[in-house]
Amino acid sequence: MGVPVAMALMIVSAIVAVACCFAAGRTVPWQGRQSVIVMAAAMIGMVAAAGDARVLLLAGVALIVSAMLGTAGLRGRPTVRACCHRALGSLVMALCAFAGIAHGGMVAESGHGMHLATDAVGGLAAGGVGLLVAWMIADRIRPHVRGVGSRLLSVESSAMTVGVIAMWAAH
Numbered sequence: 001m002g003v004p005v006a007m008a009l010m011i012v013s014a015i016v017a018v019a020c021c022f023a024a025g026r027t028v029p030w031q032g033r034q035s036v037i038v039m040a041a042a043m044i045g046m047v048a049a050a051g052d053a054r055v056l057l058l059a060g061v062a063l064i065v066s067a068m069l070g071t072a073g074l075r076g077r078p079t080v081r082a083c084c085h086r087a088l089g090s091l092v093m094a095l096c097a098f099a100g101i102a103h104g105g106m107v108a109e110s111g112h113g114m115h116l117a118t119d120a121v122g123g124l125a126a127g128g129v130g131l132l133v134a135w136m137i138a139d140r141i142r143p144h145v146r147g148v149g150s151r152l153l154s155v156e157s158s159a160m161t162v163g164v165i166a167m168w169a170a171h
Contacts, residue, residue, distance in 0.1 A: 003170050005166075006166040006167070006169050006170035007047045007166075007170065009162060009163060009166035010043040010044070010046070010047050010163045010166045010167055010170070011043065011044055011047055012159075013043070013159040013160060013162045013163030013166065014039070014040035014041075014043040014044055014159075014160075014163055015040070016155065016156070016159040017036050017039070017040055017156045017159040017160040017163065018036055018037060018040045020152045020153070020155045020156035020159065021033055021036040021037075021152075021153075021156050023152050024152040024153055024156070027079075027152075027153065028079065028082070028153070029074070029077070029079050029083065031069060031070045031071065031072055031073070031074060031083050032070065032079060032082060032083045032086055034066060034069060034070065035066050035067070035069070035070035035083065035086040035087065035089075035090055036086060036156065036160065038062055038063060038066035038090065039063065039066070039086070039089060039090055039093060039160060039163075041062075042059040042062060042063055042093060042097070043093070043163050043167060045058075045059055046059055046097065046100070046167070051100060053101045056097045056098070056100045056101045057097070057098075057101060059093075059094075059097045060093075060094040060095075060097035060098050060101075061094075063090040063091070063093050063094035063097065064090070064091065064094050066087075066090050067086075067087040067088075067090035067091050067094070068087075070083050070084075070086050070087040070090060071083055071084055071087050081139070082153055082157065085132070085135055085136070085139070085157060086157075086160070088128065088131065088132055088135065089132055089160050089161065089164050091128060092125060092128035092129055092132055092164050092168070093164055093167060095121055095124050095125040095128055096125050096164070096167045096168050098121055099119070099121045099122050099125055102119065102121060103122075125168055126168070129164060129165060129168045132161055132164060133161060133165070136157055136158060136161045139154075139157065140154065
């Protein structure tokens with residue numbers, strides 16, 4: 001996947017995810033909303049910064065903090081699965097940001113398979129992307145949330161997963 005295509009996918013998926021999250025209203029707790037907002041801002045910021053190490057570091061740290069806040073106080077609630085999926089997405093995005101610092105930002109010719117699979121951070125990012133996709137597929141097979149908001153949450157989850165895959169492919 002070329003970098004311009006990946007960048008466009010990141011921006012579009014971030015906007016779609018935020019729109020769906022807000023349209024779902026009270027179905028998404030504050031932990032989930034903040035996580036989606038931080039992930040969207042990080043995606044758009046990383047695209048706008050075009051590999052600036054300072055922005056990648058700031059985004060990585062913000063994503064880790066967001067992942068920790070994204071699951072705070074949710075034990076036993078029906079929204080915990082979706083919030084944990086978002087937290088995993090934040091952690092994978094943080095790994096991609098840190099890998100981007102280590103490898104000089106977004107790479108124009110090759111994606112992760114060429115250079116990031118050879119180091120620990122890249123390997124973790126690749127494993128995280130695989131886990132994120134598997135989780136999304138499992139939730140589509142056996143949905144845990146029903147109703148009108150469930151479609152919006154499904155689109156939000158899919159959009160953010162596509163954005164994370166695009167980020168992984170671009171760095």
